[in-house]
Amino acid sequence: MREDRRGFLAGLLAALFGIPGVAALLGGRGTRGRWIDAGPLDALPDGEPRRFAYEVAAGWEKRQRACFLVRKGDSVFALDATCTHAGCMVRPAARDDAGGAPGAFLCPCHGGAFSIDGEPVRRPVTRPLARLETRVTGGRVEVRA
Ligand code: FES
Structure with a gap:
């Protein structure tokens, strides 16, 4: 559940700011598996x-x-x-x-x-x-x- 929230937050930040690295920095889905x-x-x-x-x-x-x-x-x-x-x-x-x-x-x-x-x-x-x-x-x- 905690990982789901982190992945969602990473995706949201990446979408808002257009920074693909944000998701990777926060360990979002698709980056770590x-x-x-x-x-x-x-x-x-x-x-x-x-x-x-x-x-x-x-x-x-x-x-x-x-x-x-x-x-x-x-x-x-x-x-x-x-x-x-x-x-x-x-x-x-x-x-x-x-x-x-x-x-x-x-x-x-x-x-x-x-x-x-x-x-x-x-x-x-x-x-x-x-x-x-x-x-x-x-x-x-x-x-x-
Ligand atoms: S793609 Fe060539 S042997 Fe598998």
């Missing part, structure tokens, strides 16, 4: 990525983003679905795609592939998928976006 509920941890199958779509503020607009939640036991991590080669959206690969790594991610644009941990396994990709901060609170997964 916010925690987004991604559902119960128990709903995620172990080792099988699940796509999670969400919106982020980009100035006065909202942008659609997506990541993949990967559960490993009681922990979970989130990989940004944006390919690090040229920005296409990756998808979970079929079992024998992506160099034989089950559950890996395949990029439809140029055939690049990533392991289940987001590491590049097939060119042209050379950099890993970006990781988003995650936490589990009261059995629910939250993603900072």
Whole structure:
């Protein structure tokens, strides 16, 4: 709640004074990210990525983003679905795609592939998928976006 007020104040000041840096200085939404509920941890199958779509503020607009939640036991991590080669959206690969790594991610644009941990396994990709901060609170997964 306190963060919501701070974000609102930052947005209001930025709108009134036209100073984009005001929002950043006050730590408003979109500059530091916010925690987004991604559902119960128990709903995620172990080792099988699940796509999670969400919106982020980009100035006065909202942008659609997506990541993949990967559960490993009681922990979970989130990989940004944006390919690090040229920005296409990756998808979970079929079992024998992506160099034989089950559950890996395949990029439809140029055939690049990533392991289940987001590491590049097939060119042209050379950099890993970006990781988003995650936490589990009261059995629910939250993603900072
Ligand atoms: S954009 Fe993904 S391999 Fe080129």
